[in-house]
Amino acid sequence: MSENARTPLADRVDPVRDWSARRTYRSGDFRAEDLVAAKAGRRVSVVLPARNEESTVGVIVAALHSELVERVPLVDEVVVIDSHSADRTADVARAAGARVVAQGDVLPALGDVPGKGEALWKSLAATDGEFVAFLDSDLRDFDPAFAVGLLGPLLTDPGVVFSKGAYERPLDDGRTVLPAGGGRVTELVARPLLATHWPALAGFVQPLAGEYAGTRRALESIPFAGAYGVDIGILVDLFESFGLDALAQVDLGRRTHRHSPDSALAVMAMHQHLAILSRLRRHGRAPDTHAPGDTLTLHRRDPVGGGFHAETVDVSPGERPPMREMRAQLRAGS
Ligand SMILES: O=c1ccn([C@@H]2O[C@H](COP(=O)(O)OP(=O)(O)O)[C@@H](O)[C@H]2O)c(=O)[nH]1
Numbered sequence: 001m002s003e004n005a006r007t008p009l010a011d012r013v014d015p016v017r018d019w020s021a022r023r024t025y026r027s028g029d030f031r032a033e034d035l036v037a038a039k040a041g042r043r044v045s046v047v048l049p050a051r052n053e054e055s056t057v058g059v060i061v062a063a064l065h066s067e068l069v070e071r072v073p074l075v076d077e078v079v080v081i082d083s084h085s086a087d088r089t090a091d092v093a094r095a096a097g098a099r100v101v102a103q104g105d106v107l108p109a110l111g112d113v114p115g116k117g118e119a120l121w122k123s124l125a126a127t128d129g130e131f132v133a134f135l136d137s138d139l140r141d142f143d144p145a146f147a148v149g150l151l152g153p154l155l156t157d158p159g160v161v162f163s164k165g166a167y168e169r170p171l172d173d174g175r176t177v178l179p180a181g182g183g184r185v186t187e188l189v190a191r192p193l194l195a196t197h198w199p200a201l202a203g204f205v206q207p208l209a210g211e212y213a214g215t216r217r218a219l220e221s222i223p224f225a226g227a228y229g230v231d232i233g234i235l236v237d238l239f240e241s242f243g244l245d246a247l248a249q250v251d252l253g254r255r256t257h258r259h260s261p262d263s264a265l266a267v268m269a270m271h272q273h274l275a276i277l278s279r280l281r282r283h284g285r286a287p288d289t290h291a292p293g294d295t296l297t298l299h300r301r302d303p304v305g306g307g308f309h310a311e312t313v314d315v316s317p318g319e320r321p322p323m324r325e326m327r328a329q330l331r332a333g334s
């Protein structure tokens with residue numbers, strides 16, 4: 001029996017608690033002006049993956065551009081990855097000051113896979129910052145302090161390679177905004193999955209937060225899971241590669257965004273399972289004996305026939321290799 005196991009719970013060394021105390025920051029701990037000095041001439045890219053976000057992307061880009069490009073030159077480029085939008089996302093983002101890149105136009109020889117993971121992976125090829133911050137484009141109450149806070153630990157502590165947003169998550173049910181309840185896939189799927197397989201990451205308040213930042217060197221050294229598995233995949237892979245103390249989280253306060261319907265969350269939940277299974281296998285912790293399911297069948301009452309209507313959707317998010325390896329292959333002409 002380990003020494004820890006013989007020790008009363010309250011007196012045990014708790015690496016998660018210790019990490020949380022040491023590596024949880026607040027966005028108010030950092031000022032953009034101070035970070036410009038800390039940046040010391042290194043470049044910072046802010047990336048917004050956007051699929052059909054015309055109603056919110058412009059406000060976010062305009063706030064970033066006016067506050068962190070023009071007023072205080074902390075951010076060197078604001079890039080919106082237009083992820084096959086069918087609305088005016090690209091025009092709105094461009095008018096607000098972003099450089100807009102169509103996801104399919106990046107590394108076209110490698111094809112294009114729908115999904116957020118592809119948008120983020122290709123953004124590494126479309127940007128040049130030594131530090132890269134990712135922000136969702138559907139945020140309702142965006143504050144440039146989100147970006148300042150996320151960049152803070154990276155620019156002030158060379159031991160940190162990644163920082164993740166932490167916040168309260170209200171749930172807007174279309175009639176009222178409930179003070180909590182957002183993060184449904186986080187609470188019902190991602191947090192239990194991490195508790196089961198990567199308990200060292202239990203200190204992350206929002207393991208699926210779409211707001212995070214990293215060093216390019218770290219981000220280009222890991223694969224990117226496809227679709228909505230990308231966020232949990234990055235967290236697990238950076239932990240496995242760099243260790244817990246190289247990861248940080250930043251309290252950004254409160255975050256509200258557009259909510260997807262439960263049917264979309266079921267697919268998102270399956271992306272979490274597939275990303276985790278892929279990593280368990282890569283680390284020899286799960287048998288590679290069978291191909292995981294790649295479809296999800298959803299059922300709803302058939303109002304006409306009285307029975308149930310089944311709809312089966314494809315859920316094969318795929319995965320992209322580390323961008324560093326891809327660059328090497330492209331240079332070698334292979
Ligand atoms: O194929 C996709 C799906 C999503 N997104 C973007 O990724 C972010 C998070 O996606 P979403 O809001 O759908 O997820 P949620 O926050 O509801 O879980 C948003 O900026 C989306 O526009 C994207 O770029 N491509």
Ligand SMILES: O=C(O)[C@@H](COP(=O)(O)O)O[C@H]1O[C@H](CO)[C@@H](O)[C@H](O)[C@H]1O
Pocket residue numbers: 116136169181182183184185186187208209210211228229230231232257258259260268
């Ligand atoms: O955290 C979650 O459960 C989901 C859904 O949030 P809501 O239940 O709609 O508030 O949202 C996150 O997860 C996605 C998948 O990782 C990320 O891509 C989103 O950025 C993040 O908002």
